[in-house]
Amino acid sequence: MxxxxxxxxxxxxxxxxxxxxxxxxxxxxxxxxxxxxxxxxxxxxxxxxxxxxxxxxxxxxxxxxxxxxxxxxxxxxxxxxxxxxxxxxxxxxxxxxxxxxxxxxxxxxxxxVVRRWSADAVKAAIADPAARRLRDAEATSYxxxxxxxxxxxxxxxWQQTEPGGEDGFAAGQPRYVFQVPLSGRSLEEVHRGLNQQWRRNIKKAEKAGVEVVRGGYDDLPAFYGLYTETAERDRFIPRPLTYFQRMWTALTAEDPDRMRLYLARHEGDTLAAATMLAVGEHVWYSYGASTARKREVQPSNAMQWRMMADAHELGAAVYDLRGITDTLEDSDHLLGLLRFKVGTGGQAAEYLxxxxxxxxxxxxxxxxxxxxxx
The missing domain is CATH 3.40.630.30 (Gcn5-related N-acetyltransferase (GNAT))
Structure with missing residues (x-):
């Protein structure tokens, strides 16, 4: 019935x-x-x-x-x-x-979730000239x-639709995401799962004195300044500051730990910032931002590692880095972001x-x- x-x-x-x-x-x-x-x-x-x-x-x-x-x-x-x-x-x-x-x-x-690709499978697909899209590569699991x-x-x-934008009528969420499984793994095991470049960058940030701190509502303008710079660099239309302020107010009113803000600082200069959301055992890296300044001190790696460690401490089963491109061609400007996420040693997942x-x-x-x- x-x-x-x-x-x-x-x-x-x-x-x-x-x-x-x-x-x-x-x-x-x-x-x-x-x-x-x-x-x-x-x-x-x-x-x-x-x-x-x-x-x-x-x-x-x-x-x-x-x-x-x-x-x-x-x-x-x-x-x-x-x-x-x-x-x-x-x-x-x-x-x-x-x-x-x-x-x-x-x-x-x-x-x-329809299928998953391990980090190694995604790296192999990127290196394979015949694989133009992630779906062209053999999945690790179905x-x-x-x-x-x-x-x-x-x-x-029902009719399956192509992904669109989240605004207005062209509603749409990412079909392909990248996730780091945390369940049943110690933090040391998660760290060992990072690729060599990621581990090296985290150590470099630590030696350079990069400090990752949690911010609050009053730090959203600092995040937003980096976010607009990121939008210009990565060619997307930024949301207004009021969107993030409304998001913070609404989500933290429901649960004070639902939304977090992280900032990576070096010698008093904020170089990267990100929002993190948590519902039960699922933690999402929601919005990220960084400046082109001082990239050599690797603030983004340090910040992501702190967020993964905090997600692990919260008892999360998965740390979700959200959307990735499924286009593997060098001409796609989002391929660099996919390579960055693959370095976490997680897995790509395709939803329905x-x-x-x-x-x-x-x-x-x-x-x-x-x-x-x-």
């Missing part, structure tokens, strides 16, 4: 997530406060006995001039994705409810159940990506044309 779905309180939503090993930070009630251009709602799935068995944060974005919405569940919802009756029991009640709320299209990001999930989604009318369900095909098509022209 289909589960019952209805709005739930923030407290019930948060309590459900707190009882699990982890969930994406984008499925927390507080994430809705970070996105004021979207209307947020917490939804809950209830079984026949009335027990809460799944939750989701849905963000509604209005279509210009029409009272219709794109309904978006980033890296969610938090449900049993491997259920044999995923469509009928879990997703059909969700689609029916969202249609009632005026949604013309639904976008979601199943938190389901999750067979993920392919079953994809089949169930396609059979019930994001999926759309057009509830109103005409409006969904109109949105596609609008985004293509923009």
């Amino acid at each position: 289909p589960l019952r779905l209805r709005p739930i309180t923030r407290a019930d939503h948060l309590a459900f997530i707190a009882a699990r090993p982890s969930a994406s930070h984008m499925q927390l009630p507080s994430w809705g406060d970070v996105k004021p251009d979207w209307r947020a709602e917490s939804l809950g799935w209830f079984d026949e006995e009335g027990a809460l068995v799944g939750v989701g944060l849905v963000l509604y974005r209005p279509l210009p001039k029409v009272k219709k919405y794109l309904a978006y569940m980033p890296e969610g919802p938090v449900i049993d994705w491997y259920s044999s009756d995923l469509g009928e029991r879990w997703l059909e009640p969700m689609l029916a409810y969202l249609k009632q709320q005026g949604a013309f299209s639904v976008k979601m990001g199943p938190p389901v 999750e067979p159940r993920a392919f079953d999930v994809a089949d169930r989604l396609r059979r019930t009318g 990506g994001e999926w759309d369900f057009p509830l109103n095909r005409l409006l969904h098509k109109a949105l596609d044309l609008y985004m293509a022209r923009r």
